[in-house]
Amino acid sequence: MPATASFFTDLVRTRHSPRQFLPTPLPAMDIRGILEDAQTAPSNSNTQPWHVHIISGAARDTLSNELLKAYEEDQTSPDFTSDYGEGIYRERSHQHAAIVYGARGVERSDREGRTEVIRENLRFYGAPHVALLFMPVLGDGVRTAGDIGMYAQNFLLSLTARGYRGIPQAVLGVYADTVRKSLGVDDELKLLFGIAFGIGDQTSPMHDINMGRIPLQQSVVVHDTPGVLDNR
Ligand SMILES: Cc1cc2nc3c(=O)[nH]c(=O)nc-3n(C[C@H](O)[C@H](O)[C@H](O)COP(=O)(O)O)c2cc1C
Numbered sequence: 001m002p003a004t005a006s007f008f009t010d011l012v013r014t015r016h017s018p019r020q021f022l023p024t025p026l027p028a029m030d031i032r033g034i035l036e037d038a039q040t041a042p043s044n045s046n047t048q049p050w051h052v053h054i055i056s057g058a059a060r061d062t063l064s065n066e067l068l069k070a071y072e073e074d075q076t077s078p079d080f081t082s083d084y085g086e087g088i089y090r091e092r093s094h095q096h097a098a099i100v101y102g103a104r105g106v107e108r109s110d111r112e113g114r115t116e117v118i119r120e121n122l123r124f125y126g127a128p129h130v131a132l133l134f135m136p137v138l139g140d141g142v143r144t145a146g147d148i149g150m151y152a153q154n155f156l157l158s159l160t161a162r163g164y165r166g167i168p169q170a171v172l173g174v175y176a177d178t179v180r181k182s183l184g185v186d187d188e189l190k191l192l193f194g195i196a197f198g199i200g201d202q203t204s205p206m207h208d209i210n211m212g213r214i215p216l217q218q219s220v221v222v223h224d225t226p227g228v229l230d231n232r
Contacts, residue, residue, distance in 0.1 A: 004070060007073050008215075009068050011157060011160055011161055012157060014160055015070075015156055015160040016165075016181050016208070016209070016210070016211075017156050017165075017166075017167035017168070017209070017211075018125070018165045018200035018201070018204075018206065018207045018208070019100070019103075019104075019120065019125045019167065019204075019206035020125055020126055020200070020201040020204035020206040020207055021043065021124075021125055021126045021127040021128065021165070021196065021197075021198040021199060021200060021201055022126070022128075022198060022199045022200070022201050023126060023128055023198075024128065024131065024198065024199050025056060025057075025196075025198070026128070026129060026164060026198060026199070030071070030162055030164070031054065031129065033158070033162070034155060034158040034159055034164075034197075035052070035054075035155075037153040037154055037155070037157075037158035038050075038052075038151050038152075038155040038158060039154075040154065041147070041151040041152075041153075041154045042147075042150055043147035043150065044143045044144075044146070044147055047144075047147065048137065048147070049135050049136055049138065049139075049144045049147050049148065050133060050134075050147065050148050050151045051133075051134040051135065051136070051185075052055050052131055052132070052133055052134070052151075053131070053132040053134070053183050053185065054129060054130070054132075055130050055132070055183070056128055056129045056130050057128075059182075059183075060124070060128065060129065060130060062182060063130070063178075063179065063182045063183070064122060064124060065114050065180055066181075066182050067122040067172070067179075068119060068122050068123070070175045070178040071118065071119070071122055071175070075175070075177075075178065076174050076175060077174075077175060077176050077177035077178065078173055078174045078175075078176060079176045079190035079191055079192075080141075080145075080173060080190070080192065082170060092214075093209050096211060098204050099209060099211060100117065100209065101114065102116065103205050103206055104117060104205070104206060118171065121169060121171045121172075122171070122172075124169070124194075124196035125167065125206070126198075126201070127166075127167075127196035127197055127198040128195070128198045129197050129198055130169075130172075130194050130195065130196050130197070131155065131166075131189070131194060131195040131197065132172065132179055132183065132191060132194045133148050133151070133152060133191070133192050133193055133194065133195070134185060134189035134190060134191055134192070135147075135148050135189065135192050135229055136188060136189060136190075136192055137188070137190055141190070145192055146225065152168060152193070152195060155195060155197075156168070156195065156216040159197055161214045163199075163201070164197060164198060164199055164200075165197065165198070165200035166195045166196065166197035167195065167197075167222060168194070168195050169193055169194045169195065169196055170187060170192075170193045172191065172193060172194035173191045173192060173193050173200075174192075176190065176191040179191055179194075182203070216227055218231055
């Protein structure tokens, strides 16, 4: 395997979502570099529909407090639904929740413990920076959302390459009006998700959660492409 491929394979397989960060802020030049890397993402007809707000310091603390207040007051205002239906995707989402709660030592019956996990999300897991990813609604929004997914993965891999970590957070989108108001964002821009980022706290049991993946055979069908899915 060429060195660049091996580097990329290591990079993409090392990336994971930590749920505890150190408070140390990142150098501005690194955040700039990460944004420049993310900006190279492909998009439909090169529309580049991502509108990104980066928050740190007082802006970060203020938004976190406003999100916690919105949560306590049940002031939800999601721009998008999070419905996994009744089948396999719901099952996987439950398995994922069991792993996250398990790593934190929270039982399924422990309501306060589960509430605290949501609060931890709204504290951005202690991350010093958050990127909020907004999008214009063009048509049914699906292609735009796909483009922003591309942007987000570039962002996450750039963080990883620099020794940092990030976690996408759809939960922030549950309080879209709160976020828009706090950042002075127009109602026309919809909040897809945020990415909390910084230096992962490697001493935390919430840092290295291995979510696992389903085998390729459950995701990929090959046509006239022998050998690809043979057992190795
Ligand atoms: C669009 C998106 C939204 C997510 N939202 C949240 C979230 O709100 N809170 C959270 O703890 N993790 C969130 N995650 C992280 C996923 O749980 C995580 O990516 C998945 O379990 C796979 O784990 P890994 O990223 O460590 O490989 C989100 C991931 C994506 C891609």
